[in-house]
Amino acid sequence: MPAPVRRYALAVLPLTLLTGLYVVAHGQVSPGGGFQGGVVAATALHLLYIAIDYRALRRVRSVALFTLADAAGEAGYLLVGLGALLSGAAFLRNVLPYGTTGTLASGGTVPLLNAAVGVEVAAAVVVLLAQFLDQAIVIESADGSQDQGHTPQGGASGRTSEGRTPQGQKSAPGSEGGRR
Amino acid sequence: MGGDLPVVVALLLVAVAGTAAVLARDPVRQAAVLAGLGLALALLFAVLQAPDVALSQLAVGTALTPLMVLLSVRKVRRKARSERREEHE
Numbered sequence A: 001m002p003a004p005v006r007r008y009a010l011a012v013l014p015l016t017l018l019t020g021l022y023v024v025a026h027g028q029v030s031p032g033g034g035f036q037g038g039v040v041a042a043t044a045l046h047l048l049y050i051a052i053d054y055r056a057l058r059r060v061r062s063v064a065l066f067t068l069a070d071a072a073g074e075a076g077y078l079l080v081g082l083g084a085l086l087s088g089a090a091f092l093r094n095v096l097p098y099g100t101t102g103t104l105a106s107g108g109t110v111p112l113l114n115a116a117v118g119v120e121v122a123a124a125v126v127v128l129l130a131q132f133l134d135q136a137i138v139i140e141s142a143d144g145s146q147d148q149g150h151t152p153q154g155g156a157s158g159r160t161s162e163g164r165t166p167q168g169q170k171s172a173p174g175s176e177g178g179r180r
Numbered sequence B: 001m002g003g004d005l006p007v008v009v010a011l012l013l014v015a016v017a018g019t020a021a022v023l024a025r026d027p028v029r030q031a032a033v034l035a036g037l038g039l040a041l042a043l044l045f046a047v048l049q050a051p052d053v054a055l056s057q058l059a060v061g062t063a064l065t066p067l068m069v070l071l072s073v074r075k076v077r078r079k080a081r082s083e084r085r086e087e088h089e
Helices: A002-026 A036-052 A055-060 A062-086 A109-142 A151-159 B002-023 B027-047 B049-089
Strands: none
Touching: A002 A109, A036 A055, A036 A109, A036 B049, A055 A109, A055 B027, A055 B049, A062 A109, A109 B049, B027 B049
């Protein structure tokens, strides 16, 4: 990766994370929510791969921990639903005050559900990509070649706009296919 | 009728991108075209006033799916190459 790209990736990493958290937090008042924000937050972590290298990404990404967070998010959703049962309402029925419409403090239990989904999706995407990346990287180092053709580009998923024109893509990702 | 113009344009874009994704035979190129198709679909959803769905489409269709295809292709190619090398030795 060229140095400007690395610097850019490092600079937008916190911004991407913040965007993800923003989308999760504002799920009840604007487009977005737990799922969308969770995916954005997960891609922020993978900018580390572009900015530094795979080892740096692996250091902050403990798969066991993220699996645990995945399960905790799911459990949180269930617990919010069961909490409504405990207070005498139906499953997932709103039991919190609604607040003022259009502000962050609104929507009753929906922000809580969004937060649970956000944690779950972010962790799940990190774990999912970890499995794919681990396989690709392990095989690369066993091979001994330093061809970094695809994965860094994949790591840039947060701002993927490439591939809009099929012609423009012929040289870049297809280059390895040509050598077959 | 004039208000339908963005929808028609987005639909045409989706049709073109979808056809291109089918016609691209190399998996790597197909993944790239798939990202373009995801972008066109996200545009269509946004034009049809479903920004929530557009955001999901942007995250999953444009980023995650092509990335997983790329990583899978990479793994398969590496495996094939190392097997071929073993045959040579």
